[in-house]
Amino acid sequence: MVTLYVASNEPYAGKTLTCLVLGKRWQQRGKRVGYTKPLGLMPVSMDNEGTDEDAQFVAQHLELEASPSQLCPVVLSAETCHMEVDEARRRVKDAFAESSRGMDVMLVGGSGSLLSRGSLLGLDGASVTEMLDAKVLLVAQCESFLNADSIIACHRLLGDRLAGVILNLVPEREKDRVWDDVVPCLEERGMTVLGALPVDPILHSVTVGELVEATRGDLLCGAETTDELVENFVVGAMGVERALHYFRRTPRKCVITGGDRSDIQLAALETPTRCLILTGNLQPRHTVLARAEELNVPVLLVRDDTLSTVATIEGMLGRLRVREPRKIAHAVEQFEAYLELAKLDASLGLG
DSSP: OEEEEEEESSTTSSHHHHHHHHHHHHHHTTOOEEEEOSEESSEEEETTEEEEHHHHHHHHHTTOOOOHHHHOSEEOOTTGGGSOHHHHHHHHHHHHHHHTTTOSEEEEEOOSOTTTTTGGGTOSHHHHHHHTTOEEEEEEEOSSGGGHHHHHHHHHHHGGGEEEEEEEEEOGGGHHHIIIIIHHHHHHTTOOEEEEEEOOTTTTOEEHHHHHHHHTOEEEEOGGGTTOEEOEEEEOOSOHHHHHHHHHHOOSEEEEEETTOHHHHHHHHTSSEEEEEEETTOOOOHHHHHHHHHHTOOEEEOSSOHHHHHHHHHHHHHTOOOOSHHHHHHHHHHHHHHBOHHHHHHHHTOO
């Protein structure tokens, strides 16, 4: 059996999605694939037991039959942080033994940064990989050449266990520098770079429904289109003429503006807009709602001011997770297009 621990240099770098894509890929090639996440950070209830939201998500889409404790034996909380290290590690070993029974490939999902998360319980990435005798795939956030530091630090910890590196979230403006400078730098130090995934507008979009949930707002109209994806955000705090200039240039957007700015709201509705968020708990004019209903554009009323609402959405985007089937299908296409996954297969003996 092959055991692969999927780690990252930074939180929210794409570990869960990578586990899902690789798991599906190997299942399609006839491999029996298992999954566990030793340390969870997002507690949810499953069959009246606690587990981790990401672990539950991966198990569901890989159609795995596993108990909550097998999927995620330790969920970090104020209570579990006092758990004895030996007990935490025993739980992980037991869960791994049960989840891996009869499998050809065992995927182990990391939590947060490989360099620190889980150290309190002896479940940091380096310790878990040694305990489970796992190879490691590092999904490395690479927004600039400065991220090479943390990637190299991870390599020093892992040594020969590191099977490959995926550079993720590479901005378009940094693409050439990443390929010209970062990739050669890593390869000179003995790392196998599988490729670089660009920042993708679809994968980093959110649904209108997710915006409703994050802002705790009231949906005034457009409930039937809350599954629409929003890729861009524009704050309407300027004059109408200038606002129109931005609105026309920005497709698939959400416009955030004060509830009393009916001029901005109507201007936004005349351009490709997926959602209006009206701040300050100020009800819009009837003409705005009528036009939004005519165009089937959701209008969301929130109690916070514009600045606070923007901060809420930025926080949401920072911990964005892929959940929609269309995003997952798109992610599979991106992995195949930008990554040399055959290198990983060869490194793991799965070719």
